Amino acid sequence: MKHEGVLIVLSGFSGAGKGTIVKRLMSQYDNYALSISMTTRAPREGELDGREYFFSTKEDFEKRIEENGLIEYACYCGNYYGTPKDYVQKMLKEGKDVILEIELQGAMKVKEQFPQALLLFVMPPSAEILKERLTGRGTETAEVIESRLARASEESEGIEQYDYIVVNDVLDECVERVHRIIDCAHDAADRNRAFIADMRRQLQKFSQKDTE
Amino acid sequence: MKHEGVLIVLSGFSGAGKGTIVKRLMSQYDNYALSISMTTRAPREGELDGREYFFSTKEDFEKRIEENGLIEYACYCGNYYGTPKDYVQKMLKEGKDVILEIELQGAMKVKEQFPQALLLFVMPPSAEILKERLTGRGTETAEVIESRLARASEESEGIEQYDYIVVNDVLDECVERVHRIIDCAHDAADRNRAFIADMRRQLQKFSQKDTE
Numbered sequence: 001m002k003h004e005g006v007l008i009v010l011s012g013f014s015g016a017g018k019g020t021i022v023k024r025l026m027s028q029y030d031n032y033a034l035s036i037s038m039t040t041r042a043p044r045e046g047e048l049d050g051r052e053y054f055f056s057t058k059e060d061f062e063k064r065i066e067e068n069g070l071i072e073y074a075c076y077c078g079n080y081y082g083t084p085k086d087y088v089q090k091m092l093k094e095g096k097d098v099i100l101e102i103e104l105q106g107a108m109k110v111k112e113q114f115p116q117a118l119l120l121f122v123m124p125p126s127a128e129i130l131k132e133r134l135t136g137r138g139t140e141t142a143e144v145i146e147s148r149l150a151r152a153s154e155e156s157e158g159i160e161q162y163d164y165i166v167v168n169d170v171l172d173e174c175v176e177r178v179h180r181i182i183d184c185a186h187d188a189a190d191r192n193r194a195f196i197a198d199m200r201r202q203l204q205k206f207s208q209k210d211t212e
Numbered sequence: 213m214k215h216e217g218v219l220i221v222l223s224g225f226s227g228a229g230k231g232t233i234v235k236r237l238m239s240q241y242d243n244y245a246l247s248i249s250m251t252t253r254a255p256r257e258g259e260l261d262g263r264e265y266f267f268s269t270k271e272d273f274e275k276r277i278e279e280n281g282l283i284e285y286a287c288y289c290g291n292y293y294g295t296p297k298d299y300v301q302k303m304l305k306e307g308k309d310v311i312l313e314i315e316l317q318g319a320m321k322v323k324e325q326f327p328q329a330l331l332l333f334v335m336p337p338s339a340e341i342l343k344e345r346l347t348g349r350g351t352e353t354a355e356v357i358e359s360r361l362a363r364a365s366e367e368s369e370g371i372e373q374y375d376y377i378v379v380n381d382v383l384d385e386c387v388e389r390v391h392r393i394i395d396c397a398h399d400a401a402d403r404n405r406a407f408i409a410d411m412r413r414q415l416q417k418f419s420q421k422d423t424e
Contacts, residue, residue: 189333
């Protein structure tokens with residue numbers, strides 16, 4: 001079976017460890033590609049076009065929107081951010097499993113355009129542990145932690161829209177788990193229609209021969 | 213996360229190795245239970261009630277049909293064969309992943325009553341290899357092999373109704389593959405609604421505290 005890649009949406013609460021999971025997937029396995037977002041904000045020092053972001057003008061970005069060239073996009077603080085469709089499709093065709101690290105709203109737009117996309121939601125083992133992790137970082141003010149927890153509470157409304165939930169308790173196990181879920185998705189009947197059709201044709205040929 | 217078991221339907225062409233896969237799953241892992249069929253045919257020598265089959269009278273069997281006590285059933289050669297619902301439900305509640313080794317028609321009936329059932333179809337790597345395997349057994353006449361291939365051709369019409377296809381090329385790998393697919397199914401959001409709802413309640417409590 002030769003597979004096109006799987007399009008993966010990885011979402012999760014702030015503090016659930018999404019970013020770390022993505023980094024580990026990219027470094028431990030060679031089947032993944034990370035989708036690069038496009039933005040109209042100016043590059044910061046050290047950022048490279050095509051690495052951190054694809055940097056674009058407002059005019060080009062809006063042209064892409066018109067031409068349906070973005071899987072999803074949003075506007076934050078007067079700048080556009082979005083996922084270019086052509087790059088993702090190219091990677092999928094090359095057989096790469098492409099990871100989008102985006103939030104619920106974007107995830108739903110991806111599912112509309114790529115019904116076979118695999119939606120994963122990363123969760124802590126409990127809300128208590130999420131709070132501990134946010135507090136334990138020691139880098140955030142109480143106010144920031146509170147707003148993150150309030151945001152998590154909002155985000156938790158959409159979890160049932162995802163295909164799988166992954167509990168991030170022990171990081172190594174969680175990364176392995178995410179990898180397995182994606183790996184198994186390759187065997188979905190939906191993704192193997194050509195293989196099934198080919199098997200059917202071969203069997204029909206045998207049956208015809210046998211009755212000749 | 214505490215899970216109820218997953219109900220698994222395992223189908224596949226004759227000669228694809230279903231029976232061997234089920235035996236290996238049962239002996240290698242301790243999370244599986246095999247559904248035991250009920251039949252009205254007489255026990256053969258060495259067969260035990262509750263091991264090979266649950267043996268039943270025609271009257272009792274028909275009463276079960278009326279009471280919707282069978283997940284699926286069929287009549288072959290004047291005898292009923294079916295899958296008792298209560299036994300399967302008991303095993304699922306105990307957290308066992310219950311395997312039904314049945315064919316397409318039965319599989320569709322299972323899916324109707326248990327929409328979360330996981331439907332797996334075992335295939336050989338190619339039709340050519342299926343033919344070789346059937347021939348290689350040396351126990352079947354050319355006529356039997358032909359009728360099996362014709363039957364496989366018919367069965368291949370329904371493969372798209374399954375959730376996953378599993379190619380049985382190297383047996384060990386195939387068994388591991390089937391086990392992984394079932395294992396990952398436990399993380400489906402659909403199967404974790406209680407866990408998600410509980411997380412939501414906890415997060416809401418934090419948010420309320422924070423705004424007090």
